[in-house]
Every structure is written in structure tokens, then in C-alpha cells.
Amino acid sequence: MLEDLFSIVKTRFNVEQQTEEKKKNNVPKDLMFKCPRCSNVVFKEDFDKNAKVCPNCNYHSRISSRERLEYSVDKDSFEEFDKGMISKNPLDFAGYEEKQQELRAKTGLKDAVITGIATVHGEKIVVGVMDSNYMMGSMGSVVGEKISRAFEYATENKLPVVMFTCSGGARMQEGIISLMQMAKTCAAAERHSEAGLLYISVMTDPTTGGVTASFASVADIVIAEPKVLIGFAGRRVIEGTIRQRLPENFQSAEFLMEHGFVDMIVERRKIRRTLAHLVRLHKKK
Amino acid sequence: MNNLTACERLDIIRHKNRPTVRDYIPVIFDDFYEMHGDRLYGDDGAVIGGIGYFKGMPVTVICTVKGRNLEENKASNFGMPHPEGYRKALRLAKQAEKFKRPVICLVDTSGAFCGIEAEERGQGEAIAKNLMEFMALKTPVITVILGEGGSGGALALAVCDELAMLENSLYSVISPRGCASILWKDATREREACEVLKITAEDLTKFGVCDYTIEEAEGGAHNDALTTADNISAYLEGALERNLKKGLDELLNERYTKFRKIGEFEEI
Numbered sequence: 001m002l003e004d005l006f007s008i009v010k011t012r013f014n015v016e017q018q019t020e021e022k023k024k025n026n027v028p029k030d031l032m033f034k035c036p037r038c039s040n041v042v043f044k045e046d047f048d049k050n051a052k053v054c055p056n057c058n059y060h061s062r063i064s065s066r067e068r069l070e071y072s073v074d075k076d077s078f079e080e081f082d083k084g085m086i087s088k089n090p091l092d093f094a095g096y097e098e099k100q101q102e103l104r105a106k107t108g109l110k111d112a113v114i115t116g117i118a119t120v121h122g123e124k125i126v127v128g129v130m131d132s133n134y135m136m137g138s139m140g141s142v143v144g145e146k147i148s149r150a151f152e153y154a155t156e157n158k159l160p161v162v163m164f165t166c167s168g169g170a171r172m173q174e175g176i177i178s179l180m181q182m183a184k185t186c187a188a189a190e191r192h193s194e195a196g197l198l199y200i201s202v203m204t205d206p207t208t209g210g211v212t213a214s215f216a217s218v219a220d221i222v223i224a225e226p227k228v229l230i231g232f233a234g235r236r237v238i239e240g241t242i243r244q245r246l247p248e249n250f251q252s253a254e255f256l257m258e259h260g261f262v263d264m265i266v267e268r269r270k271i272r273r274t275l276a277h278l279v280r281l282h283k284k285k
Numbered sequence: 286m287n288n289l290t291a292c293e294r295l296d297i298i299r300h301k302n303r304p305t306v307r308d309y310i311p312v313i314f315d316d317f318y319e320m321h322g323d324r325l326y327g328d329d330g331a332v333i334g335g336i337g338y339f340k341g342m343p344v345t346v347i348c349t350v351k352g353r354n355l356e357e358n359k360a361s362n363f364g365m366p367h368p369e370g371y372r373k374a375l376r377l378a379k380q381a382e383k384f385k386r387p388v389i390c391l392v393d394t395s396g397a398f399c400g401i402e403a404e405e406r407g408q409g410e411a412i413a414k415n416l417m418e419f420m421a422l423k424t425p426v427i428t429v430i431l432g433e434g435g436s437g438g439a440l441a442l443a444v445c446d447e448l449a450m451l452e453n454s455l456y457s458v459i460s461p462r463g464c465a466s467i468l469w470k471d472a473t474r475e476r477e478a479c480e481v482l483k484i485t486a487e488d489l490t491k492f493g494v495c496d497y498t499i500e501e502a503e504g505g506a507h508n509d510a511l512t513t514a515d516n517i518s519a520y521l522e523g524a525l526e527r528n529l530k531k532g533l534d535e536l537l538n539e540r541y542t543k544f545r546k547i548g549e550f551e552e553i
């Protein structure tokens with residue numbers, strides 16, 4: 001398991017070599033990873049083994065939904081729902097279909113979320129994982145529908161739901177229909193909650209806009225990865241409105257926890273274990 | 286009904302004499318008592334809530350309010366609520382549920398306020414909670430968009446059994462200005478974005494979002510607030526009648542379905 005693997009993973013780079021790398025200032029991208037936060041350079045192999053977290057500063061880099069599943073649920077346990085769902089172009093928005101075709105080819109995804117059933121340490125969960133590589137994880141019809149269906153499946157089958165969120169917000173190209181997905185996902189989450197079932201959201205980088213203002217925030221337990229960006233409005237929008245500089249840790253997971261909107265901050269390599277424990281704690285005898 | 290473009294409607298709803306919630310409340314409701322505060326943090330001037338009679342029936346009224354002048358706008362933060370505004374709305378809605386009063390929401394907002402304090406106090410959570418709680422509120426909820434329906438900030442008062450729009454009102458996921466700056470990196474092209482976004486009552490009826498369109502006075506509500514108010518009243522009377530006669534399960538299931546069915550996708 002990855003969390004166990006971590007203990008044997010160490011930065012093979014010593015300080016000298018790092019400084020040398022910095023001097024050269026062109027890190028071979030396919031072999032090395034340079035942390036955007038602390039500029040530490042590690043072998044990509046080691047970085048990958050460490051769940052794509054910087055071993056020096058604990059920076060949790062953005063990862064794809066497939067990678068997220070790999071790090072978060074039991075191996076080969078994931079069975080995907082609604083694999084073939086793709087969105088239409090309800091507003092006839094210029095370029096929207098082309099953009100999607102291009103992204104589908106590039107990412108292998110059909111939209112910004114994958115949902116399904118999986119296990120964590122053997123505990124069955126319904127899981128949704130958003131993917132910021134697909135239109136910034138924005139929520140349109142497909143995201144809204146898949147998430148609603150996932151909640152409905154979980155309600156029907158009395159299962160807990162875990163949602164890994166990352167999103168730039170609503171999907172402008174689907175106009176008002178994308179706004180309605182906020183209400184729709186909350187509706188499905190409400191029925192799941194009403195049935196006495198557990199919902200955990202795990203906010204990852206970045207969780208913003210219409211996703212923060214809908215299903216991501218109504219979970220029984222809100223978890224965040226360390227230092228990720230979580231907020232309603234974008235930084236630039238706020239800076240533009242108030243014309244002042246924002247505090248350093250503004251809209252970080254820690255900022256949200258301090259203000260009472262996040263229950264716990266959990267490192268990526270501990271998430272599977274944490275989820276398994278929390279699910280067990282809610283099991284009815 | 287007129288055949289104006291979205292831009293032309295934008296001009297109408299931005300008219301300086303466009304009636305606001307404060308103009309409509311005394312005409313549509315009797316003995317309106319305003320109630321203040323969310324019992325958690327404070328009282329948000331961008332959201333007015335209270336109780337009163339609508340044609341003899343006790344109702345709870347919750348509105349986002351824009352000012353008619355600078356002073357009023359300062360007090361109401363130009364109609365952009367902070368989290369405490371949404372939490373006040375929810376408190377009053379839950380009270381309506383307790384006393385079995387229908388809820389009438391009148392919405393005119395460019396959106397939820399974007400600022401440091403709004404983030405600190407959980408703007409996203411406040412809106413999200415309203416979406417979830419209004420969905421299960423055990424009393425009819427009727428929402429009328431009066432002017433601007435600005436994104437999540439409007440939706441927080443628009444999870445309802447029926448959504449009506451004044452004929453010139455606009456309801457959008459993003460402001461035309463915001464859309465223009467994303468699309469073309471040029472906020473001044475908002476008039477173009479206005480058409481692209483499909484945000485009129487007519488568009489939203491096609492998408493199954495808007496259930497009724499309420500006529501305004503000839504040329505726009507600013508020409509005759511009273512006639513427009515009468516039209517809103519006439520609509521509300523019918524809407525309440527339609528929804529009050531539903532059983533609770535029927536009401537809640539239909540509300541669920543109203544939102545649940547919205548989405549344009551295919552399965553390949």
C-alpha cells in the first residue's frame with residue numbers, strides 16, 4: 001500500500017545537487033520534479049511514489065482523477081458508473097463541442113468527474129472524483145447528473161458517499177443549466193442525508209465557486225488536503241472588489257478550518273486509512 | 286409580451302427608476318413586519334425578510350434588496366448579501382415551516398458578495414446550506430426574479446416549487462460582464478455576452494428553469510410600478526393556490542424533480 005511505501009521513500013537528492021540543479025535552472029521534466037512551492041527537486045519516480053506530494057514541504061500537487069483513485073481506494077476495487085455520459089451544447093455555445101472533443105482525446109476523460117463504487121480497506125463506498133484537467137473541473141450537466149446519480153445509488157443501497165472535489169466552479173458554457181446542477185446535487189445529497197447515511201467530502205486543490213457553494217460544503221464531514229485552495233469567489237475577483245491585498249493564507253484549507261468550515265486536514269497518504277476508519281465509525285450494528 | 290433582446294432588457298432592469306423590493310412590498314403585502322438577523326452573526330441589509338398577509342393569508346417574505354439611491358445602496362450593499370443574509374433567509378424559512386406559512390422569495394441581486402469577510406464567514410457554505418434546506422422545506426416556496434438573478438447568490442433564494450420571472454428580468458450563472466472578461470478578456474463586451482448566455486425569461490422557460498413569466502407595465506416596470514405589482518400579486522395568488530393544495534409528499538417530490546431533471550447530456 002502506498003501509505004506504507006512512503007516510509008521507504010526518501011529524497012535521493014542531497015542539498016548540493018539541488019543547488020546545482022537550481023543553477024542550471026532547467027530541470028529535465030520527464031525525470032525530475034521541481035516543487036512549485038519550495039523549489040525542491042526530486043526524482044519524479046520518488047515524487048510519484050510519495051503520492052505526488054513534495055517530500056520537502058508537503059506540497060500536495062494537483063493529480064488526475066485516476067491517480068486520485070489509485071491513492072485513495074483499494075487496488076482494482078473501483079467500478080465506474082455512467083462511463084459513456086457526455087454533455088450536449090444547450091446554449092449552442094461557440095467552440096464548446098470542439099473544446100470537449102479535444103479534451104476527451106487529450107485526457108481520456110468524458111467530463112470533469114468520474115463516479116462509481118469502490119472499497120477503502122474493504123469498506124464499500126460510493127465515490128466521486130473530480131478532475132481539474134477537464135475544463136478546470138467545472139460543473140455542467142454531466143458532472144451534476146453523475147454526482148446526483150451517485151448519491152441516489154448510495155441512498156438506494158444504503159452506502160456512504162465520498163466526494164473528492166476540485167473545481168473552478170460552474171461551467172459557463174452551459175449557462176443556467178450549470179447553475180441548476182448546484183441545486184440538483186444538493187437535492188440528491190439531502191435525500192441521502194435524510195436516509196441517515198454518511199457523506200464525506202474531501203476538498204482538493206482547488207475547490208471553488210459553484211462546487212464550494214453546493215454539494216462540497218454540505219457533507220457530514222468535510223476533509224481538506226493540506227494547504228489547498230478552497231473558496232467561493234476567486235482571489236482576483238475579491239481583490240478587484242475591495243482593492244486591497246489579501247492575507248497570506250487566505251482561502252487555504254487551514255484558513256477554512258480556522259473559520260470553522262473544515263473538520264480535518266488529512267494528508268494524501270493517510271486518506272484511505274482515514275476514510276476507512278470514519279466509515280467504520282458510522283456502521284450500524 | 287415584448288420581443289426585446291437580452292441587452293435591451295438589461296438596460297430596462299438597470300433603469301434608475303426600476304422599482305425595488307421596497308416599492309413592491311407595501312403594495313403586494315399587508316401588515317408587513319420586517320424581521321432582522323441570522324441569530325449567528327448579524328443582520329444583513331442586502332436581505333429583507335419578514336411576515337405579513339398576502340390577500341388575507343399569513344406568509345413569510347424573503348427578498349434580496351437593491352437600493353434606490355446611494356444611501357439605500359450603502360445599507361443594502363447594492364443587493365449583494367453576505368453569508369449572514371443567506372442564513373437570515375434560512376432562519377425565516379424554517380420559521381415559516383414551523384408555522385405552516387408559505388414562503389415567497391423576491392430576488393433582485395447581481396450575486397453574493399465577494400470579499401474577505403464573506404469568505405471568512407463561509408459564503409459557499411451559506412449558499413450550499415440554503416440549497417439543501419430549501420429543497421426539503423415542508424411548506425410551499427414561490428420565487429419571483431424581479432430584475433437581476435445573479436448566479437448562486439440568487440439561487441440561494443430560488444430553490445422553490447415555482448420560479449417566475451418578470452418579463453425583463455435576467456437570470457444567469459455568471460454576469461455578462463464576467464462572461465465577457467473570461468471569453469474575450471474584455472469586460473466591455475458585456476452586451477455581446479448577454480446574448481450568448483441565454484438568460485431571458487423566454488430562454489429559461491425553454492430550459493425548464495422558469496415556470497411563469499410575469500408581464501411588466503408597458504415599456505418596463507419603471508413606467509408603472511403599481512401595475513407591475515398587481516401582475517406579481519395575480520401570479521402569486523395562482524401559484525399559492527396551485528401549491529397549497531398539494532400534499533406534502535407531492536410538493537416535495539415535485540420540487541425535487543423540478544431540479545433533478547435539468548441537464549442536457551447523452552449516453553453513448
Ligand SMILES: [Zn+2]
Binds near residue numbers: 036058059
Ligand atoms: Zn515542496
